[in-house]
Amino acid sequence: THGRTLVVVGHGSHLNADSARAVRAHAHHLRESGQFQEVLEAYWKEEPSLRQVLQTARYREVTVLPAFISEGYFTEQVIPRELGLSHQGRVPQGGITGEVNGKTVHYTRPYGIHPAMTDILLARAREVCPGWEAQKTALVVLGHGTRRNARSREAIENAAKTLAATGLFAKAVALYLDESPYATAWPEFTGELDVILVPFFASEGWHTQETIPEELGLHGAVSQLDERRVCYAHPVGTHPDVKGVLLELVHEAGGTVSGDVDEVHALAWNALLNAASAGLTVGELQIEPLPHGKFALRNVVDAGEDDLDTVPLDTVPLDTVPLDTVPLDELNAVTGRDDVGKHRPIRTQKGLPRGWRAEVSGVDLRHALHAIYPTVTEEAHAFEQGNLPITPWPDTAARQSGMYRRVRHATPEQLQSAQEMTCSGCLRSPLWAGETLSGTFLSGRSCGLPCAEACTLLVSEVAHLLEESP
Ligand code: SF4
Incomplete structure (x- = not known):
């Protein structure tokens, strides 16, 4: 009757089912650890969604772990806001704690900024080209980079600096896909040394499997480029030791307390x-x-x-x-x-x-x-009890930020079109748009599934229509 729920958060995708694979694997390993009575997943762009996950938690003590490789917009703004936490901004060591609808929520830092990631980076480098002479080798840490948030590259810079200071490699530098110093400039930074490229990414995906190999001219794990060997490692985020880092962050956030069942x-x-x-x-x-x-x-x-x-x-x-x-x-x-x-x-x-x-x-x-x-069970039951809070569209729109901020300017016609595009293919009834429901599957109406708030698919469709409108 007592325990706590761990929620592992990922970005997810509206288009690509594989995008959540690494987060699913982390959640799976944390379940297997046996340290939590319940391990749930939640995503920004797919279900289970961040907005709904806390009501699906069995226990009133919940630890939320963002399985993100860097700090920034998502870990500091989007995730706490969508969960209903009042915190915005950088999460300190030890995490933050807040109350959301009767649940105590401990929110941790993302795993990518943990100092132990430097060891994982090193393990990735060593496993891909064993026997290379480290003193004749340069280590290049590849990050995504984003001009919008300088802090998102702090973890990568720190890892590269720590490794450079150890003197284990002849050189260690951090380069980026989207900003200077660019990954494509790796020959300028590595002289005539052999090179090991380690992607500081959370998962295998479009960047690690297509963008990076294409832009850098790599062919498989070891390429011969400019008369030297260039070795391409697996991303740090999928290394098995990440599980230990995740557990440590949960402990840091004070999540050893066991709570009542909700x-x-x-x-x-x-x-x-x-x-x-x-x-x-x-x-x-x-x-x-x-x-x-x-x-x-x-x-x-x-x-x-x-x-x-x-x-x-x-x-x-x-x-x-x-x-x-x-x-x-x-x-x-x-x-x-x-x-x-x-x-x-x-x-x-x-x-x-x-x-x-x-x-x-x-x-x-x-x-x-x-x-x-x-979430359909919790929502259907709340609906049957007359307790399902409905979030009208203007409130959902006003909450959006970043590329979705513009949805607050959508006309009723644009909203209607977006609804026709997305909700018509969905079993839920959009109560947030004024539709009504006489009952749910719990009272025998198999297609009675309430939708209390526009989902991110709808929001992104509205943003898309606005982008296309003159
Ligand atoms: Fe389904 Fe529309 Fe609700 Fe999204 S907003 S869950 S598509 S009913």
Whole structure:
């Protein structure tokens, strides 16, 4: 009955399902550590969303860990604002603590600025070209860089300086993709030395796999350029030792306290369990009660079909492997794309894939639903109780910053068009835009899924329309 929830935060993407992969892996490893009663994920550009994640936390003691490689706009402004924390600006060592709707929230610094990242950088450099003579080698730390926030490069500068001071390499410098000193100028900084390039990035992706190799003319792990060897390492953020850094940041933030179960949350899940025990359809998902307190989950269209294509879930006895571990990740990944493999950043967008089946215990039903349709249970229950707070569009628009600041100037027609583009393909009903709902799936209306606030997909569509308008 006591515990705490850890929320691992990533950026996510409206377009690319792989963008969240590194954060998912961190969350998976932290679950496996067994140090937390609950580990959730939350993203800026996909679900589970930052705006909703705290209400999905089971415990009243929550630690939020931004799995970001640098400090800056997201860790200092967007994440605390979206969570409902009053803090804005740099997060001090030890993190900050605030109260949000009856929950105590400890918010930590991002992992990229932790001094231990220098050791991880070194490990990445060493593993990629073992046996190279360090004294004839230059180490180049590659960062993204951003002109908007000088602090975002502080961690990279510090790591490069620390390594230069150790004298382990003949040289150690930091170069950037988007600002001076540019990564493309690496020959000027490295003389005739062999070079190891280590991307100070959170994950493998467009930059590490395409931009950097293309701009620098790299071919695989070791390239022969200008009559010397240039070695290209994996990004620091995916190194297994990052898990230790994440745990340390959680400890720093004072997150060892165990909290009570959130009563409102418990009531919502009791209501779900009761409804599921009689058989329940949630949007496109069918939950069928089985003997011994178990439940079968599948796409409602697949109900009654025995000859389905199988995915790993079908072959894993989920009652013996808790969903909190590998199967949970499978469930999220399997239902995170539609039948043609397209990313579903908002999980209630129509198109839950077919061809899979999961069998879960009553306890794991919560984890499974959190992976398939995050937040809908808490929101539906609040709606049924008459307690679902609705955020009207002007409030959502006024909160936006950066590239989305302009959405506050959208005309009603532009908002309407954006809604037609995004909400028409979504199972939720946009109550924030004045739509009404007579009840939810908890009271038998399978497509009764309330939407209390415009999601980031809608916001970005409005921004896109504004950009296109004359
Ligand atoms: Fe769905 Fe529209 Fe709500 Fe986004 S704003 S979750 S698309 S109903």
